[in-house]
Amino acid sequence: MIGDIALVAGKEVREVVLRAGGSKATIFNLALILGVFGILMPLQAGPEWVTRPWLLFAWTWLPLFLVSALVADSFAGERERHTLETLLTTALSDTAILFGKIIAAVAYGYGMLVAVMVTSLLTVNVIHAASEGRLLLFSPWVTASVLVIGLLVTLFVAALGVMISINAKTVRQAGQTLSLGILAVIWIPGVLLGYVYRTLPTTQQVALWEWATTLDGRLVALWTAGILLVLDALFVALAARRFKRNRLSLD
């Protein structure tokens, strides 16, 4: 089973990530992501790049954007390119096909996140380590938070996107639905919280703000990871339930 999952994941990465727009386009895209998030942003932030956790937290969500296109293509793309039916006639199990596609997306998104993280450290150290007189590194808990939350965010988008792509007629339709899904799951609760905050009396707003600023960052990271873990489990289970080859639209 693990071999079959790896087989599908490998095919997916080779076909959808590495060869989608030709090798030059692939190299350009990967270089652009590393350039912006691994070089440009750390250059702008300077030595504070490793001491301001919110910056790290911001690009923990980087995989969300990277993985979206890949997962929208997972089943809808095969349907559009008329390869889905042939894939389903193979001896590969439903589990191997589904998890192969999810893992391919996670491997790509998470791999890029780690690559960006390492590149950004190299960038700030090349520029600022000498003047600071020390190696500039993230604290262990920030490193752990980014690695864990980044992985969970990647898995969340991958599972949600694959689930949507299973029955989408086209990649475009899958992409649009996924965008709305992400909006619903992430941004709408944020907007609602903001709305509730604004309706509170000023004294309570101040008290809430003070409480928020004194929150332990590790606790926030733990809570975030916990919520994401629940969402991941939910969407992976939903995707597994939804993907039954004898109930798919093949045309």
Place this chain on the structure above:
Amino acid sequence: MAEIAIATSGLTRDFPSVRAVDDLTLEVPAGIVFGFLGPNGSGKTTTVRLLLGLVEPTAGSGTVLGHDIVSGAAEIRCVSGALMEHPGIYERLSAEENLLFFGRAAGMKRAQIVARIGDLLEPLGLYERRGELVGTWSRGMKQRLAVVRALMHRPRMLFLDEPTAGLDPVAAADLRDDLETLVAEEGVTVFVNTHHLAEAERLCDLVGVIRRGRLLAFGTPDEIRGNVGGVRRLEIVAENVTETLLDELACAPGIRGADRESGRIRLDLTPEASVPAIVRLLVERGAAVEEVRRGSESLEEAFLALLERAESAGVEVTEEVSGDR
């Protein structure tokens, strides 16, 4: 008794707006090429999907190589190869990468796959081009690669859905040659959907004719030709057949028309025609009959006659389907 590769009983599949397969009962012996003939939209593709477990039947049952099409679908896919309506080849991968992927998916070892790639691509003249991206290939080359892909793991059963559709005549003829060779070498049972009658006539040992999901006829191509309306054409070699006698024959009961071609008398018959009565008439009128032979009506003519006959009765079928919606 011959081993049965495919058996279905009352197999039915409804979609929201149409009954795609309607009470299909057939038995296909192992080791033969079975042709499933029918016009577009007649239910051929749905039948293959049912047999491969890609859609579930609404009613009825079936087995492929002894495996139930619902509970044993995974086992069926392990022992089957399929070329569906589209080649199903990954165009961003090379031919070799495609075959490695599908070979591994079928549980083959890398070394086995590499050896098999050579065995199968070499005779088709594609081996030297195995490293090229499939997207750069012609439709005919992709289709031949798809046949190779379906045969990679030495399946016992091969499903082909309109294998020559969309190909130009030369590419289609090449593919038919390749198919004939590969199928003979591999010794698989083949279930081929087609509306290309010449293809069926050339490749198939047994054919079934389907229309609007219903099986109209089943048998060897010869049987289909012979059974559609009984004897439909008669060729007679005889001496002393005058023009008057030919005119008399043309008006005789059971004869639609009579003419002379290359020294033979050719008679187009109605289903009720009696061959002994025709021969008797000729002899009574002084003709010396040397040879009487059933005419070689093509499968295409038989197929069209079947569809024509079903069309007149088909209104009832259509109404029955409509009533089920």
